[in-house]
Amino acid sequence: MYTEKVMDHFTNPRNVGELENANGVGEVGNAKCGDIMRIYLDIEGDIIKDVKFKTFGCGAAVATSSMVTEMVKGKTIDEALVISNAAVAEALGGLPETKMHCSNLAADALHKAIEDYRNKQQKKE
Amino acid sequence: MRVYLDHSATTPVDPEVAALMMTYYTEKYGNPSSVHSFGREAKQALEQARSQVAELIGATPQEVTFTSGGTEADNLAIIGTAEALRKKGKHIITSCIEHHAVLETCEYLGKNGFDLTVIPVNEEGILLVEDVKKAIRPDTILISVMHANNEVGSIQPIAEIGKLAKEHGITFHVDAVQSLGKIPINVVEMNVDLLTISSHKIYGPKGVGALYIRKGVRIVPLVHGGGQEKRRRSGTENTPGIIGFGKACELAGQRMADDAKHQTKLRDKLMNGIQERIEYVKVNGPLGEKRLPNNVNVSIRYVEGESLLLSLDMLGIAASSGSACTSGSLDPSHVLLAMGLIHEIAHGSLRFSLGRQNTEEEIDYLLEQLPKIVERLRMMSPLYDQVIHMKQA
Numbered sequence: 432m433y434t435e436k437v438m439d440h441f442t443n444p445r446n447v448g449e450l451e452n453a454n455g456v457g458e459v460g461n462a463k464c465g466d467i468m469r470i471y472l473d474i475e476g477d478i479i480k481d482v483k484f485k486t487f488g489c490g491a492a493v494a495t496s497s498m499v500t501e502m503v504k505g506k507t508i509d510e511a512l513v514i515s516n517a518a519v520a521e522a523l524g525g526l527p528e529t530k531m532h533c534s535n536l537a538a539d540a541l542h543k544a545i546e547d548y549r550n551k552q553q554k555k556e
Numbered sequence: 557m558r559v560y561l562d563h564s565a566t567t568p569v570d571p572e573v574a575a576l577m578m579t580y581y582t583e584k585y586g587n588p589s590s591v592h593s594f595g596r597e598a599k600q601a602l603e604q605a606r607s608q609v610a611e612l613i614g615a616t617p618q619e620v621t622f623t624s625g626g627t628e629a630d631n632l633a634i635i636g637t638a639e640a641l642r643k644k645g646k647h648i649i650t651s652c653i654e655h656h657a658v659l660e661t662c663e664y665l666g667k668n669g670f671d672l673t674v675i676p677v678n679e680e681g682i683l684l685v686e687d688v689k690k691a692i693r694p695d696t697i698l699i700s701v702m703h704a705n706n707e708v709g710s711i712q713p714i715a716e717i718g719k720l721a722k723e724h725g726i727t728f729h730v731d732a733v734q735s736l737g738k739i740p741i742n743v744v745e746m747n748v749d750l751l752t753i754s755s756h757k758i759y760g761p762k763g764v765g766a767l768y769i770r771k772g773v774r775i776v777p778l779v780h781g782g783g784q785e786k787r788r789r790s791g792t793e794n795t796p797g798i799i800g801f802g803k804a805c806e807l808a809g810q811r812m813a814d815d816a817k818h819q820t821k822l823r824d825k826l827m828n829g830i831q832e833r834i835e836y837v838k839v840n841g842p843l844g845e846k847r848l849p850n851n852v853n854v855s856i857r858y859v860e861g862e863s864l865l866l867s868l869d870m871l872g873i874a875a876s877s878g879s880a881c882t883s884g885s886l887d888p889s890h891v892l893l894a895m896g897l898i899h900e901i902a903h904g905s906l907r908f909s910l911g912r913q914n915t916e917e918e919i920d921y922l923l924e925q926l927p928k929i930v931e932r933l934r935m936m937s938p939l940y941d942q943v944i945h946m947k948q949a
Contacts, residue, residue, distance in 0.1 A: 433866075441866060447936050462900035462939060465860055465880050465888065469938045485938040489862035489879070493936065533880075 433490055434524035440494035445501050448483045454551060457543025459536045466492045466533060468540040470500070474548050477507045484540075491526050491534035495519050499537035508545055514538050558872040559918045563757070563850060564706050564734060564909035565876060570759040570807060573800045577761060580796040588793050589784065598795050605802025609766055612805040613732075613751060614742035621767045621788045622798050626733040626754035628778075629767040630657040630700075632789065633729040633750040636775035637698045638665050641727065645695030647671045651683045651712075652894040653705050658731055659890075662700065675701075680842040681710035681895045688717055698727045704735040707878060707891040707907055708841030709851025711739065718747025727773060733757055733765075737808030738816065738848050749773045755797065759912065760804030764797035811912070819910045820849040822919050826908060827852050829923040834930050836943070840892060840905060850910040853878075855892075855901045858940040859933040864906055867929040873922055878905040900939070 433441070453471035460466040466488035473481040482504050486496040499519050503511040516538045520526045526535055560568075569577075580601065586594030588602045606617040623629045638648065650662045652674045666672040673691045677683045688699065699721050704711045714730055721728035729750040732741055737758040743751055751768035755761055769775055769788065781790030808815075831837055836857040841847055856864065861879025868875055878889030880903060887893070888902035897905075908922075934940040 438866075438870075441863075442870065444936065449941075458938070462903070463898075465899070465903040467938050485936060485941070487858065487937040487939045488860050490866045492860075493863060 432527050433494070436522075436524045437490060437494040437526065440497040440523065441490045444484075444493055444497035446483050446497065446504070447485070449485065450481060450483045453483075455544040455546075455548025457540045457545070457547055459540045459543060460488070460492075462487065464533065465489065466536065468492060468496050468536055470496070470537070470540040470544040472541075472544045472548060474508065474545075477509075479503050479506055479508070479511060484537075489530070489534050491530040492536075494523055495526075495535055495537035496540070498523050499541050503541060508548075511541060511545060514541065557918075557921055558874075559914075559921060560874050561908040561910060561914065561918075561922070562874045562876050563911035564907065566756045566762065567759045567911055568913075569756075569761055569800065570804060572807065573760055573803045576803050577796040577800040580799050585795075588795060589782070601799050602793055602795055605799045608802035608806045609753070610768075612736070612741070612809045613753065613768055614744050615751075615768050616771070618786075619743075619768050619771055621769055621785045622793060622801075623765045623767055623789055624763055624794070625756075625765040626655075626731070626752050627657040627765075629752040629754070629765045630655070630729075630731055631661050632767050632775065632778050633752060634658065634661045634698065634700055635665065635778060637727050637729065637750070637773075638670055639776035640774040641697040645693075645697040647673070647693050647696040648698045648700070649673045649675060649688060649691045649696060650700045651675045651677060651702070653677050653681055653683075653707075653710075653891045654700065654702055655706055655731055655733070658700055658702065671695075677710075677894050679896050680846065681705055681708045681840070681891060682842060682846065683712060685713050685716045685720065689720055692720070692724055692726065696724070696726050698729060700729040700731070702734070703730050703732040703741065704739070704848050705841070705891060706734045707889055708853045708895070709734075709848035710841050711735070711846050711848065714748065715746045721749075722747045734848065737805070737812060738819075738850060740812070743768055743770065750775070755801035755804055758804050758808045760801045761797045764794055764801045766801070815912055816849040818912075819914070822910050822914055822916065823847075823849060823852055825916070826910075826919050826922065827854070829919070830854055830926065833923060833927045838897075838901065840895065840897070852908040852910070853905060855897065855905045856930055857901060857904055858937045858943065859930060860903050861888075861905055863933050864904070864929060867933065868922075868925070871925050871929075873925065876907045876909075878907065879903045 450471035455472035588599040755764040861877030892902040
């Protein structure tokens with residue numbers, strides 16, 4: 432049911448873990464529905480220098496989290512903001528229909544992390 | 557290594573069963589309704605199968621109606637009774653841990669003029685006879701309760717409910733798909749009026765099942781046509797399938813005691829082994845005699861079931877889960893939720909269902925691999941952070 436690419440990201444997820452010096456953290460989902468994704472960003476200037484994730488969820492949840500971290504590493508905030516959940520799924524060669532809504536939230540987590548970063552920056556100013 | 561631990565989903569067909577069936581596809585292929593010798597030999601084999609099935613459940617052959625499987629038998633039992641007794645009453649009692657074939661059928665009737673009472677279960681996944689008693693009304697026409705639960709293996713007090721139903725003159729249906737061949741069934745001793753069984757859970761072919769209909773119990777057919785199966789289920793009989801089912805029942809009767817002994821040993825080894833090797837694990841369902849010999853169900857906290865299944869599958873191990881992600885719905889198993897598990901813990905459930913061919917070595921392999929899988933997924937899980945922090949403190 433999953434593409435080879437999904438299984439690859441599930442088996443060897445990229446950028447798993449936490450960032451101690453993260454200046455933006457975003458979390459979506461809840462344990463009740465079976466998926467939680469948390470994304471940690473280290474942003475310098477306008478660039479996402481480093482990114483890590485932690486995910487509780489199904490194969491699609493892990494794979495999309497892993498994929499999104501690969502897609503944004505080294506990108507600017509503006510570039511990261513235009514990445515959609517659909518784009519993440521597409522980069523994985525597609526997801527089963529039933530997974531498109533419940534487990535395809537990695538881009539949302541990313542956007543939340545950026546929002547968190549911006550809120551923190553504003554407070555500093 | 558490939559290890560199949562999903563026998564509650566389906567079993568392999570016993571080679572003896574498959575060989576016998578083949579004859580009825582290629583040589584003795586007659587239609588049992590035909591008068592010629594081809595038809596007669598098929599008919600004879602069909603009736604032998606009926607006797608073999610009846611024998612395993614303590615029924616007479618005339619009381620066995622073949623169907624396309626457990627789901628059809630459940631539908632026939634429930635809708636057939638409701639239609640037959642519509643004038644007598646409209647109240648139906650069932651339990652909250654039934655298979656969807658029963659629950660959905662009852663709910664369908666609930667939307668079409670019948671009243672439905674769904675009995676809860678305790679934390680072991682067992683319903684209380686007292687609750688059934690309280691639910692009975694003057695217009696109750698049917699009680700439908702499964703013999704053993706497919707997810708957690710909990711065995712229900714069928715004989716006691718049967719006695720109660722008999723005292724009140726209520727038709728009693730039991731879905732025994734999961735218990736057939738694993739624990740003894742006697743429809744007379746259990747006071748069962750209708751009993752659903754299925755072939756592919758007992759090393760027979762898929763697409764065959766049967767409904768035991770006690771002599772004298774009224775039921776309206778669902779499938780109309782040529783009047784086969786004493787007008788209870790029209791359509792040319794699936795002769796090879798039915799004959800395979802009959803043989804599988806015969807073998808199940810012969811092997812039940814040995815199978816139960818073997819699988820109970822593996823079950824307890826697996827259940828204890830998981831608890832010894834993995835922290836934060838909860839066993840779902842009852843222990844000991846109240847549990848099917850082949851069922852293991854555990855919730856592994858802080859991880860999600862489908863991830864566990866995928867990881868096991870990559871190592872050749874086949875299991876199942878009550879996680880929402882494996883059911884195609886947004887909610888995890890209705891059985892685990894009914895037993896009081898919170899969603900998060902139900903999502904992390906794993907079911908291993910043992911079979912005749914499983915070995916100690918296979919269980920050892922699973923016990924060696926599972927802790928590594930859990931560790932890997934937990935290190936990835938944000939829910940596990942609190943545990944790590946707790947441990948560091």
